[in-house]
Amino acid sequence: MSTITTISQLADYVGQSVTLHGWVLRNTPKGKLVFVTLRDGTGYCQCVVERGEGTEAFFDEAKHLPQESSIEVTGTVAADERAIGGHELRVGSLKTIQAAVEYPITPKPHGIEFLMKQRHLWFRSQRQYVILRIRATIVDAIRRYFNDNGFILIDTPIFAPAAGEGTSTLFEVEYFGEPVYLAQTGQLYVETACMAHRKVYCFGPTFRAEKSKTRRHLTEFWMVEPEIAFASLDDVIDLAEDMTCSLIERVLKDHRADLEFLGRDIAKLERIQKPFHRISYSEVADILRGPQARELLEKELADKTAEVEELNKKIEELTETAKTARKKWQQEKAAQEEQAARERRNELEEEITNIPRHMELSANFEWGSDLGGSDETIISRLHERPVFVHRYPKEVKAFYMRVDRRDGRVVENFDMLAPEGVGEIIGGSAREEDYDILISRIREEGLPQEPYEWYLDLRRYGSVPHGGFGLGVERTVAWLCGLKHLRETIPFPRMMGKIYP
Numbered sequence: 001m002s003t004i005t006t007i008s009q010l011a012d013y014v015g016q017s018v019t020l021h022g023w024v025l026r027n028t029p030k031g032k033l034v035f036v037t038l039r040d041g042t043g044y045c046q047c048v049v050e051r052g053e054g055t056e057a058f059f060d061e062a063k064h065l066p067q068e069s070s071i072e073v074t075g076t077v078a079a080d081e082r083a084i085g086g087h088e089l090r091v092g093s094l095k096t097i098q099a100a101v102e103y104p105i106t107p108k109p110h111g112i113e114f115l116m117k118q119r120h121l122w123f124r125s126q127r128q129y130v131i132l133r134i135r136a137t138i139v140d141a142i143r144r145y146f147n148d149n150g151f152i153l154i155d156t157p158i159f160a161p162a163a164g165e166g167t168s169t170l171f172e173v174e175y176f177g178e179p180v181y182l183a184q185t186g187q188l189y190v191e192t193a194c195m196a197h198r199k200v201y202c203f204g205p206t207f208r209a210e211k212s213k214t215r216r217h218l219t220e221f222w223m224v225e226p227e228i229a230f231a232s233l234d235d236v237i238d239l240a241e242d243m244t245c246s247l248i249e250r251v252l253k254d255h256r257a258d259l260e261f262l263g264r265d266i267a268k269l270e271r272i273q274k275p276f277h278r279i280s281y282s283e284v285a286d287i288l289r290g291p292q293a294r295e296l297l298e299k300e301l302a303d304k305t306a307e308v309e310e311l312n313k314k315i316e317e318l319t320e321t322a323k324t325a326r327k328k329w330q331q332e333k334a335a336q337e338e339q340a341a342r343e344r345r346n347e348l349e350e351e352i353t354n355i356p357r358h359m360e361l362s363a364n365f366e367w368g369s370d371l372g373g374s375d376e377t378i379i380s381r382l383h384e385r386p387v388f389v390h391r392y393p394k395e396v397k398a399f400y401m402r403v404d405r406r407d408g409r410v411v412e413n414f415d416m417l418a419p420e421g422v423g424e425i426i427g428g429s430a431r432e433e434d435y436d437i438l439i440s441r442i443r444e445e446g447l448p449q450e451p452y453e454w455y456l457d458l459r460r461y462g463s464v465p466h467g468g469f470g471l472g473v474e475r476t477v478a479w480l481c482g483l484k485h486l487r488e489t490i491p492f493p494r495m496m497g498k499i500y501p
């Protein structure tokens with residue numbers, strides 16, 4: 001008798017017979033043994049088939065199983081610390097469910113363009129598997145945080161009659177002959193809801209017609225947006241800080257091994273503790289123009305140049321190994337590392353070319369302009385903990401942000417910049433609660449008033465100070481996993497010019 005189970009449960013069945021269903025990651029024949037590495041969506045397990053009386057019927061089948069074939073195996077579980085996953089299955093019977101034809105993602109190196117087109121299969125690779133599991137945990141941790149802290153979930157609409165975050169990145173769709181937009185944010189609607197439920201949040205997909213191909217912009221991304229009535233800017237910042245700490249704590253608790261697998265420097269995440277830095281936009285402007293920023297960029301230039309030189313040497317060695325190593329797997333491993341080293345070198349070379357421009361931008365930063373990606377990177381690199389940059393000039397921010405009553409040039413907003421050069425993860429603000437000021441802000445922005453009448457009603461009927469923020473899920477995943485690019489943080493990334501599969 002054998003029990004049907006999954007790899008994650010094997011510890012409960014040591015010495016017993018079990019049946020597993022999964023896919024062949026690879027199989028390595030060695031004399032009268034075949035080692036089949038199975039993945040089943042819960043883990044990895046080495047299945048050992050030994051040529052003998054009982055295995056004659058399927059030994060050759062096992063030996064020739066193509067990568068990603070689906071199989072059913074039955075065997076005895078043995079604990080083995082050295083084996084992947086800590087267990088081994090001594091196979092007593094094996095059945096092919098479907099023998100895969102040539103699987104396109106082989107152990108050979110593949111470029112990112114190719115992998116993106118194979119996203120539906122690339123999914124199965126261990127790195128992608130791990131990243132999407134961490135994403136699922138982050139999403140769960142976000143929901144738990146708000147549900148456990150008295151926030152009510154409000155699902156906001158995706159068809160939106162008006163812009164929520166400025167008009168430049170709207171996706172227009174036809175709605176029974178009328179133009180409407182895909183939601184850039186649920187914020188205006190959660191503002192409504194906080195006047196009914198006090199503490200609310202929405203969590204859903206949002207859309208921005210980002211016409212640039214940067215590593216931190218998607219056209220479809222997921223955002224969580226809490227909103228609280230009777231809240232000041234400081235209350236909102238405190239909330240963002242507390243939620244961020246709770247997310248990191250959860251990911252460290254549940255995914256230490258996964259983070260190690262991804263090569264994430266875990267110590268850097270462990271350092272993310274309260275209090276985060278709080279620096280005004282005006283102070284940031286001074287930092288950008290000052291010696292600290294210049295020294296940072298000079299050092300970066302030197303470090304990156306040195307790294308390129310090291311990579312040059314490494315690439316040469318790996319090219320040689322890829323040609324001359326005795327074993328095929330050694331050649332493939334070297335070729336893969338060479339490809340990674342080349343990609344890293346390309347990245348560095350591009351970054352090195354950009355540094356002089358970033359130096360110039362930073363040195364000539366003018367009060368009144370928005371922080372660019374490179375400015376954010378500088379501020380982020382100068383700090384080990386996240387930085388709340390608060391009170392930006394109102395001209396560069398959305399109409400709904402509360403005008404600072406002590407300095408009418410700025411609004412009571414903040415961006416939370418994650419360290420290590422990651423940049424903005426969260427954007428939030430106190431909302432303008434005064435009817436007249438809000439109307440004049442709508443006019444200043446050149447927005448029509450009529451589509452916002454319902455929003456203005458909130459200022460007509462019991463207006464109160466309130467505020468909230470939006471956290472981008474993909475940027476959070478990228479930060480915690482230590483990924484440079486958002487494309488691996490979402491199951492099917494949508495970017496300008498990329499919509500397949």
Ligand code: 4AD
Pocket residue numbers: 164165184185186187208210216217218219221223225226424425426427428429468469470471472473474475486
């Ligand atoms: O700063 P943003 O635009 O803020 C808002 O949408 C507000 N309505 C939020 C609020 O106060 N309720 O976006 C918030 C976050 C950013 O910090 C970033 O993490 C993410 O959403 N984000 C993007 N992520 C991926 N691709 C894009 N194109 C993104 N644009 C924003």
Ligand code: MG
Pocket residue numbers: 415424426427
């Ligand atoms: Mg923002």
